[in-house]
Amino acid sequence: MAISQGSLPFKQQIDYFKGKVDLPTRAWTDVYAGEHDWAFVVAGASKRALLADMRGAVEKVIASGGTLEQFRKDFDLVVTTHGWQYRGERGWRTRTIYETNLRQSYNAGREAQMADPELRKRRPYGLYRHGDSAHPRPQHLAWNGTVLPLDDSWWSTHSPQNGWGCKCKKFMLSQRDVERQKLQVGPAPKVEYEDRVIGQNSPNGPRTVRVPVGIDPGFEYAPGQSRLSSAVPPLRAYDPLPEPQAGAKSSATAVGLPNRPAPGALPKPRSAPADRMLPAGLSDQEYLTRFLGEFGATESTPAVFKDVTGDAVVIGRDLFTSAKTGALKVSKRGHARELLLLADALKSPDEIWVRLEWMYAQNKAVVRRRYISRFEVEGEPVPALAVFEVGDDGWAGITTFSPDADNPQYLEHLRIGVRLFRRATGGTL
Incomplete structure (x- = not known):
């Protein structure tokens, strides 16, 4: 059965995924939070050919709305072709890759749509809606019905998806929508932070990250936002080798x-x-x-x-x-x-x-x-x-x-x- 994302795949969703670059990793903590706007990764996939084939399998289901079972068939073929020894049970691993990529590409595509200036004039508010998770998180339930201006800083850390398996969604509202549904704009829920240790089993060792309470580490960002903020994200200047380079080093x-x-x-x-x-x-x-x-x-x-x-x-x-x-x-x-x-x-x-x-x-x-x-x-x-x-x-x-x-x-x-x-x-x- 295909995941219900709220609609069939759409251009902004597909463009977001196609804009990623394959990046080899050893553990899921190697690429974190908003870094996923730029990199396609599968934890433990360090060979480029393997990663490229796995990306093709994911892109296929994103572009066509394919089911989890269809993805699993392609996953098995890629694993067999490359002799990949992956960690975790097949059912869990395939579901994680499939659901996370589909949900986050969908959410990033919706964020790109919601960034349209003319649309934001007509529908300036965001509405948080809890999904139909089998085991709902208490904090996510508490956020259900929250209405805030789309430029409120709360959305920068709380725009869905907010954790592994999270099915919460964000919708645009007009002032008339707010009145008709008898909703209230603001105030933003209080944000409390906690330190979490991640990567205990990572080859590169554990590290501590600070995340809002109720959000899983790595999900404390608005999907696609780093792309929308700048065509060239100013995270840090290029770090050159010690001497002037030949060949690869253009600006x-x-x-x-x-x-x-x-x-x-x-x-x-x-x-x-x-x-x-x-x-x-x-x-x-x-x-x-x-x-x-x-x-x-x-x-x-x-x-x-x-x-x-x-x-x-x-x-x-x-x-x-x-x-x-x-x-x-x-x-x-x-x-x-x-x-x-x-x-x-x-x-x-x-x-x-x-x-x-x-x-x-x-x-x-x-x-x-x-x-x-x-x-x-x-x-x-x-x-x-x-x-x-x-x-x-x-x-x-x-x-x-x-x-x-x-x-x-x-x-x-x-x-x-x-x-x-x-x-x-x-x-x-």
């Missing part, structure tokens, strides 16, 4: 993923032999050959490298060629000697982080994966830091020998977004 702003404190320190630097530094004075062709050889690629034959999470990165000559001329640009920035350390960051990272960024020029969001590693190279007085970053728009990488490679404050600027991987401490290269 960008991180979206949806606040710079929360990274969980724990980076693993200690690993020892690396001196021959991981290439000789000086080689030609670009020789540097290229050495780097590609680390992945089994050649100048004429790219290789598909699978990282430690199982995700794929294509390694080939085009990583080091000019998009305009096709000429090699390996040693242009003066770091060709450290190319093997850059390869090591990709092959054997200390951590992998993933995040969304908004590209001004293309007017779209992209996903970037950042591989971070630190090494104590034999014969070098200070540690080496190697960072390899890849996204749909290109790649960038830096290597640097600097005391900052051990500076916790400096390193925290690199560790942003969702952490997908952390290596065990210790070991040598």
